[in-house]
Amino acid sequence: MWWLIPVGIGIGKLVYDYFSGQEIEARQRWESKSREVKKTVEEHRRNIEVNIQEVKKTVEEHRSNIEVHIQEVRDSYNYKLLTDIHFSSFIVADSAYQLLDDARSSLDSMVKIIMKTKNEKNELLIKLKELKTKKEKIPVLENLKLLNEMRQSLFDDKDKVKQQRDDLYNEVKRLNQQTNELKTFIRDRCGTKGIEWYDRLEERRRKKIAEGK
Amino acid sequence: MESENEKNQPSSEQKSSNTSRVGKIDKVDPAKNFNEATGNKWTSIFQKFNPLGTIADMYANTLAYKIETKRLEVEQKRIEEQAKITHNVLDKSFKLKMEELEQRRLALIGFYETVNRELERLHIERMTVLKMAEITTNHMLETKDIEEKRLLKEFATELTSQIPKFGANANESLKNLVQTLPQVPPAALIDIAN
Numbered sequence: 001m002w003w004l005i006p007v008g009i010g011i012g013k014l015v016y017d018y019f020s021g022q023e024i025e026a027r028q029r030w031e032s033k034s035r036e037v038k039k040t041v042e043e044h045r046r047n048i049e050v051n052i053q054e055v056k057k058t059v060e061e062h063r064s065n066i067e068v069h070i071q072e073v074r075d076s077y078n079y080k081l082l083t084d085i086h087f088s089s090f091i092v093a094d095s096a097y098q099l100l101d102d103a104r105s106s107l108d109s110m111v112k113i114i115m116k117t118k119n120e121k122n123e124l125l126i127k128l129k130e131l132k133t134k135k136e137k138i139p140v141l142e143n144l145k146l147l148n149e150m151r152q153s154l155f156d157d158k159d160k161v162k163q164q165r166d167d168l169y170n171e172v173k174r175l176n177q178q179t180n181e182l183k184t185f186i187r188d189r190c191g192t193k194g195i196e197w198y199d200r201l202e203e204r205r206r207k208k209i210a211e212g213k
Numbered sequence: 214m215e216s217e218n219e220k221n222q223p224s225s226e227q228k229s230s231n232t233s234r235v236g237k238i239d240k241v242d243p244a245k246n247f248n249e250a251t252g253n254k255w256t257s258i259f260q261k262f263n264p265l266g267t268i269a270d271m272y273a274n275t276l277a278y279k280i281e282t283k284r285l286e287v288e289q290k291r292i293e294e295q296a297k298i299t300h301n302v303l304d305k306s307f308k309l310k311m312e313e314l315e316q317r318r319l320a321l322i323g324f325y326e327t328v329n330r331e332l333e334r335l336h337i338e339r340m341t342v343l344k345m346a347e348i349t350t351n352h353m354l355e356t357k358d359i360e361e362k363r364l365l366k367e368f369a370t371e372l373t374s375q376i377p378k379f380g381a382n383a384n385e386s387l388k389n390l391v392q393t394l395p396q397v398p399p400a401a402l403i404d405i406a407n
Contacts, residue, residue: 030268033268034268034271037268037271037272037275038271040271040275041271041274041275041278044274044275044278044279044282045274045278047278047282048278048281048282048285051281051282051285051286052285054285054289055285055288055289055292058289058292058293059292062292062293062295062296065296065300066296066299066300066303069299069300069303070303073303073304073306073307076307076311077307077310077311077314080311080314081314084314084317084318084321085394085395088321088325088393088394089394091325091329091390092325092387092390092391092393092394095325095328095329095332095387095390096387096390096391098332098336099332099380099383099384099387102336102339102340102380102383103380105340105343106339106343106376106379106380109343109346109347110343110373110376112347113346113347113350113369113373116350116351116354117350117354120354139359142359143359143362146359146362146363146366147366149366149370150350150353150366150369150370153370153373153374154370154373157373157374157376157377160377160380161376161377161380164377164380164381164384167384168384168387171387171391175391178394
């Protein structure tokens with residue numbers, strides 16, 4: 001029966017080899033699978049990071065596009081609003097200038113009338129000195145009285161017109177200054193459109209000056 | 214539980230402020246927050262059912278990452294849609310404001326034309342009256358008859374007294390024109406986006 005011992009050991013060795021081979025194989029499979037899964041997880045993690053970066057980039061791009069859009073809309077609106085106001089300011093300043101011109105013409109005409117009455121008055125005064133009798137003097141004196149009354153009235157009206165002319169001159173000056181301020185405001189606040197508009201206006205102004213208008 | 218819900222749920226104020234701020238892209242959650250957001254449920258479930266602990270964790274992570282990728286894709290789409298809406302709102306507001314300006318401009322042009330016609334009429338009348346005053350004065354100075362002279366003087370005085378009145382009327386019209394002009398810089402300058 002002693003021979004059973006080596007047989008038993010041999011069988012035991014075979015069983016051990018069989019199971020240890022199975023274990024090694026299983027471990028290798030497990031390790032390979034583990035590496036594979038680790039790699040997949042790593043890939044997914046990297047993909048997520050890339051995706052987050054992409055989403056952040058998209059957000060940034062959209063934010064920047066929206067900001068540009070807002071700026072464009074703001075510039076366009078301000079440009080339209082300010083050029084409309086500039087146009088209105090120009091029209092009003094032009095009307096004020098025409099009124100100033102009228103006031104100046106009126107004043108010139110009134111001064112002309114006053115000068116005529118003054119000449120007439122001087123002639124009458126010379127004539128009065130030459131006359132001897134009271135009878136001769138009476139019509140001249142009446143004439144002088146009429147002229148003085150008229151001149152007084154003319155002076156009163158002339159003063160009123162002169163005041164109007166001075167007020168209009170100040171108003172025209174103020175309106176022109178306002179129109180000019182608007183012009184530079186448009187240049188500085190309305191982006192490229194504003195700068196181009198300002199340059200066009202300046203070019204037109206230079207041309208007018210060169211043509212002597 | 215209730216307080217926790219209150220914490221997670223946005224308040225009505227927050228909701229209204231969110232809706233009013235169209236186009237505001239708030240944030241993008243990073244991937245590390247995902248498991249925390251789900252209370253680490255996925256990891257623990259996989260750990261319980263799978264005896265191969267580490268691999269189970271990895272599978273759970275893979276799944277979490279896949280879900281996160283999907284969420285990011287949806288988030289990206291949402292951002293793009295929100296941006297489109299914002300651009301659209303800006304365009305619509307811009308068109309509306311420009312239409313308002315156009316209507317204002319047309320109304321002002323009509324007003325200027327009316328006032329300028331009135332000023333033109335006053336100018337013609339003033340010049341005519343001045344001419345008449347000059348002619349009357351000349352006649353008055355030429356005539357010898359004292360009565361005629363007196364009449365002509367009265368007439369000339371009456372005519373010249375009209376000149377400042379024309380000026381006053383014209384100034385009144387000019388005041389109306391000036392009132393249509395805003396201060397510089399105009400207060401109406403925008404903020405269209407707000």
